[in-house]
Amino acid sequence: MNNKIRYEWVDALKFLGIFAIYIGHFGTAAGKIYPFVFSYHVPLFFFAAGFFSKNKNTPLHQFTIDKAKRLLLPYFSFAFMTLAITSLNAGGDFRSLINASLDILYGVRNNPFVGSIWFINCLFAMIIIDNLFVRLFKNNFLILCISILSFAYTQTLLSHNPLVEPKWFWNVDSALAYWWLLAMGRCMFKELCENRFFGKSIAGVVIFILLAGATAYQLLNGNSLITTIANRLLPVITQSQIFAILNSIISTTILILFNIFIAKIISKSEFIINAGKNTLNICGLEYITKLLIPATAALLGLSFGIPSVISAILYTLICLYISNIIGYWLSDKIGYSFSINVPKPKNYKTLIQ
Structure with a gap:
């Protein structure tokens, strides 16, 4: 191999590990998960x-x-x-x-x-x-x-x-x-x-x-x-x-x-x-991402909630996607403690634009 x-x-x-961490922190909204x-x-x-x-x-x-x-x-x-x-x-x-x-x-x-x-x-x-x-x-x-x-x-x-x-x-x-x-x-x-x-x-x-x-x-x-x-x-x-x-x-x-x-x-x-390579940044960004998404929704006049387990899964994927983008941006623009020690993904420019 x-x-x-x-x-x-x-x-x-x-990736499966960070997905489990993100959805687990939704508490009872994630049901038996x-x-x-x-x-x-x-x-x-x-x-x-x-x-x-x-x-x-x-x-x-x-x-x-x-x-x-x-x-x-x-x-x-x-x-x-x-x-x-x-x-x-x-x-x-x-x-x-x-x-x-x-x-x-x-x-x-x-x-x-x-x-x-x-x-x-x-x-x-x-x-x-x-x-x-x-x-x-x-x-x-x-x-x-x-x-x-x-x-x-x-x-x-x-x-x-x-x-x-x-x-x-x-x-x-x-x-x-x-x-x-x-x-x-x-x-x-x-x-x-x-x-x-x-x-x-x-x-x-x-x-x-x-x-x-x-x-x-x-x-x-x-x-x-x-x-x-x-x-x-x-x-x-x-x-x-x-x-x-x-x-x-x-x-x-x-x-x-x-x-x-x-x-x-x-x-x-x-x-x-790509997200699996970026899990350290994604982990650190969890609280910030979960704070910013509802705040942005509120600015647009949208109500926000997680009414079902399926909603929790979908919202987790959205949070991971956004955290992954921010993580690669931090790695590229700031580096140091945010650096991802792997080659940039092929669609890197598309991700951060």
Whole structure:
């Protein structure tokens, strides 16, 4: 499988992830999709980050600086951009501005103005932690085992659950909980690039059907198929922490793998690929785009609402399209923290005009 095809499906996978993030933030307006996408949308990005996380030859300090430029600069740029626009739109005194700035610097997930971009600084922390272990150990599967133990630690020994309510600086506690996804992505990447189990083969069709069934069940019923089976066969085990940990790992991996199958199917769409390359900017622009579209509609005397799940899906696609245009414009006109390190799309000039 050549690099071009490989990168295309990875970009398509990232598009599916950012689509899930956007529609998930519509809350109950997205119907059953709302709780469903929260099961995998951010984990999908952590998983994908493991595909290319083998760099251990660059000196650690340079590696850290490079990742800070790539992740922390966009995080702070979009966070303070959002703060500025919100302050202009809603007002606020100087003290509230300072408090919001401190929240951004501390970067914990549930604080104001960190919102949908919290996973960027969390990803930075995770990558640095992972790279330290990559330098110490040569065996990727050993690192995966250590990362799973790290996840178990966060779910059993911490006084809080960082999957829901992180408390540490830059979501380091969340990074320890989600690290296994990055390690899993690295271990599985070579196999994912093959068509033996994840392509147009008999085994691939069987695996796709099984993944699709499990995914559809979780979407429609609100819980994993594993939980339902365990409840019927041996209900007592579902109360244990070990089951909760294993269920989280298996069910999340199932949803991500199903998305990978879909990514390979839709990876011929130019819009999807371009947006997939631009997901960092699209993520940072979410709040701003969702603020500007209704404001523009109001200027035109149009009422705005999301009356159905179909409306939420269509509006999500509109938001992604506009955020993608703005993202490429920022990359071209400003660069730096907004830079997209890929060639411009063929229809780039049409997009920004």
